[in-house]
Amino acid sequence: MKRNQQDSLNKAPLSLYIPSMAGGGAEKITVNLANCFADQGIKVDLVVSNLKGPLIKDISDKIRIVDLKSARVIFSLIPLMIYLGRNKPGAILSSLNYANVIVIIATLLANLLAKTKTRVYVVEHCNLSQTLLHPPNFRTKFLPLLMRLTYKWADGIITVSQGVAADLAKIIGIPREKIFVIYNPVFNKNVISARMETPDHPWFKPGSPPVILGAGRLHPAKDFSCLIKAFKALREQLDVRLIILGEGEERSKLELLIRDLGLQDDVDLPGFVGNPYEYMYHSSVFVLSSQREGLPTVLIEALACGLPVVSTDCPSGPREILEGGKYGFLLRVGDELSLTKTLADILTNKVELERIPNETIMTYEHETAAKQYMKLLIGESI
Numbered sequence: 536m537k538r539n540q541q542d543s544l545n546k547a548p549l550s551l552y553i554p555s556m557a558g559g560g561a562e563k564i565t566v567n568l569a570n571c572f573a574d575q576g577i578k579v580d581l582v583v584s585n586l587k588g589p590l591i592k593d594i595s596d597k598i599r600i601v602d603l604k605s606a607r608v609i610f611s612l613i614p615l616m617i618y619l620g621r622n623k624p625g626a627i628l629s630s631l632n633y634a635n636v637i638v639i640i641a642t643l644l645a646n647l648l649a650k651t652k653t654r655v656y657v658v659e660h661c662n663l664s665q666t667l668l669h670p671p672n673f674r675t676k677f678l679p680l681l682m683r684l685t686y687k688w689a690d691g692i693i694t695v696s697q698g699v700a701a702d703l704a705k706i707i708g709i710p711r712e713k714i715f716v717i718y719n720p721v722f723n724k725n726v727i728s729a730r731m732e733t734p735d736h737p738w739f740k741p742g743s744p745p746v747i748l749g750a751g752r753l754h755p756a757k758d759f760s761c762l763i764k765a766f767k768a769l770r771e772q773l774d775v776r777l778i779i780l781g782e783g784e785e786r787s788k789l790e791l792l793i794r795d796l797g798l799q800d801d802v803d804l805p806g807f808v809g810n811p812y813e814y815m816y817h818s819s820v821f822v823l824s825s826q827r828e829g830l831p832t833v834l835i836e837a838l839a840c841g842l843p844v845v846s847t848d849c850p851s852g853p854r855e856i857l858e859g860g861k862y863g864f865l866l867r868v869g870d871e872l873s874l875t876k877t878l879a880d881i882l883t884n885k886v887e888l889e890r891i892p893n894e895t896i897m898t899y900e901h902e903t904a905a906k907q908y909m910k911l912l913i914g915e916s917i
Contacts, residue, residue: 548580548599549912550624550653552615554608554634556588558782558807559752560719560832561630561660564695566593567720568628571905573597580624584611584634589807608634615641620649626690626912630658632678639685654690656911659699662850663706665827669756682707691911695719695830698851715911720904721835722812732813736778736805744774745819745882748842750811750833753783753804755826758847758869760792762824765874767796772879777802778818780811815840820881826868828852835899838862838891845877862891 549572553565565581570593573579579598586602594600603614619627619642629638635657642655663679670676686692686707693715694700704711733739738746747766751757759779766777779789779802786804793802808814811833815821821837823846830852837844838856844863846853847870857863864881866873880886897903 547623547625548578550580550582550601550619550622550627552582552627552629552634552638554584554611554631556583556586556590556594558589560829561658562588562590563593563832564658564660564719564721565628565630566590567723567901568905568908569598570595571720571723571901572909575905575909577909580622582615582618582627584608589809592809608637612637612641616645616648619645619651619653623649623651624653626654626656628656628658628908628912630660632657632659632661632663632682633674635659635689636678636681636685639689643688654912654914655688656691656693657686657689659692659694659703660829662699662702662827662829664702665850667706669826679706691715693717693908693911696852696855698855699829702851717904717907717911718899719830719832719835720901721832721899722839723901732810734808734813734817736803736814738776738778738803739817744776746817747775747777747878748780748814748818748821748837749777749824750780750814750821751823751825751831752781753779753785753789755785757781757785758824758826759785759789761869761871761874762822763789763792763796763798763802765871765878766802767798768871768875769878770798770801773882775801775819775882778814779804780806780808780814782807811836812840815842818842820845820878822874822878823847823853824874825849825853830856834863835896839896839899841890843881843888845874845881861889863888 551565551569553562569579569581573595580601581598582601584603584605603611605611629635639655642653645651697716700714700716749762815837821842821844823831823834825847827849834856846863847868848854848865849868864877
């Protein structure tokens with residue numbers, strides 16, 4: 536980084552915006568980036584609409600947290616404009632498309648009214664076309680129009696995978712060459728020590744049956760129902776258990792399914808855990824059952840822990856990460872029978888996978904991604 540650019544970053548804060556500190560992938564990535572920037576001596580503001588969620592404890596004490604105290608993202612527009620006008624950050628980085636729209640508008644208005652010169656960058660974590668097939672709410676139907684109107688004013692658009700980039704360019708009409716792909720900063724060197732700890736869970740005692748692990752927000756897009764049903768068939772063949780880490784709106788539905796299938800003694804939903812690596816290191820296989828993704832963080836984390844992985848070949852990310860199935864099994868979305876058979880084959884040592892090279896895993900290391908982000912945020916090409 537050039538000296539004058541470093542000096543400007545020390546004088547004006549670099550702002551990262553996220554709606555809350557919920558335990559999702561985008562929130563986790565934002566915290567990872569903010570911590571990495573702060574460790575480099577950069578003045579960082581982490582701006583949130585509503586300061587709540589389990590990831591608060593992971594924020595470095597070197598970071599200033601700015602709570603806009605807004606119940607919804609749209610109500611953050613004016614407080615965000617005021618923040619930008621008063622603090623004049625050199626750049627603001629936003630994640631999640633509905634929030635990105637608001638952040639772009641707030642930055643444009645602050646630059647106009649308060650005569651600031653804040654650059655605005657937005658990150659797309661999900662495959663937009665797949666989201667539109669299963670809109671979580673009414674406002675989602677208007678997202679493409681809002682994104683077409685606002686994204687052209689961003690100083691940079693970043694996606695987390697090539698698949699997300701191609702999809703975004705097609706849906707909102709932005710030239711592909713104007714979209715930058717930066718893989719997520721998923722883990723740091725602390726993974727090596729964190730994964731060695733033993734989970735505080737009775738199913739990991741010596742001599743216990745093997746554990747299949749799933750992780751992610753308990754949301755329809757993750758299709759944990761498919762995983763549970765496939766596990767039911769597998770349980771009839773092998774003595775095995777299933778743990779799904781994460782929290783979300785589908786908890787009650789999944790718990791009912793577990794009861795209906797008589798799996799209460801073999802499936803556990805422990806919720807959000809602070810150290811998923813220890814679960815990954817001590818499990819026998821990891822499953823990603825999603826219907827859609829952007830670049831699934833948990834899949835990369837599982838690979839970094841040396842865990843065999845099975846994933847749906849959903850758009851976008853798994854095929855990219857696993858290099859077409861070279862480093863993990865790719866199955867059709869919703870294919871319970873294939874999932875059951877593949878898990879059985881792995882657990883009975885009928886199949887083997889090539890281990891992913893360390894240099895490939897390091898593509899997703901914090902510092903690697905942070906350097907690429909920083910080049911964009913200070914106006915250099917990557």
